[in-house]
Amino acid sequence: VKAGDTVLLLGTGGVSVFALQFCKLMGVKAICTSSSEEKIDRLKAMGADEVINYRTHPEWQDKVLELTGGKGVDHTVEVGGAGTLERSIAATRVAGSIGLIGVLTGGEINPVNIMRKSIRLQGIYVGSRRVFEDMNAAISQHGLKPVISDTFAFEDARDAFHAMRAAGHFGKLVVKA
Ligand SMILES: NC(=O)c1ccc[n+]([C@@H]2O[C@H](COP(=O)([O-])OP(=O)(O)OC[C@H]3O[C@@H](n4cnc5c(N)ncnc54)[C@H](OP(=O)(O)O)[C@@H]3O)[C@@H](O)[C@H]2O)c1
Structure with missing residues (x-):
């Protein structure tokens, strides 16, 4: 990601909240989702640019498109798995990318829109030592507190x-x- 990009983050678990901190550190616009109004307030306090309640807005991908002028986000950090992936694909721009980090929900995936939208779907199962060291350097440099x-x-x-x-x-x- 680079400054000015827009990233979609799902829920308020360990992965997504850390990702929000990295977005703020990088000057990236973050669109977040959560099922809890209390957690939504906390996301906003942390600097989330837009937050959608995925319980009250089950078609949250439409809201993401609306918030991005119909274009979709540049990158999505996917933790929901099959239960959310199709919506994430819909919410991601043409030639955007999705990092598949977790699989919290079950279901089935129709891969057609990955092809139609030329989306890069990258599975991530723990990074390399170099990436870890780079991350820690950024955390130290910015004094980021998990x-x-x-x-x-x-x-x-x-x-x-x-x-x-x-x-x-x-x-x-x-x-x-
Ligand atoms: N690949 C890796 O290296 C790696 C590393 C760490 C974790 N993981 C995986 O990544 C996933 C997330 O890990 P985590 O530690 O962040 O989990 P976590 O802390 O348990 O996250 C739970 C939160 O995810 C949100 N969530 C659950 N179902 C959702 C849905 N259908 N749509 C949107 N949000 C939903 C909820 O947020 P709200 O309460 O705000 O609704 C929930 O509180 C897990 O599957 C985990 O195994 C992978």
């Missing part, structure tokens, strides 16, 4: 998994080694 929702002792790791399933968190859940 958004940590809750921290659990190692012995309480079970509670961390329950918290993740309950999905009440905003940002990262941490288990201390």
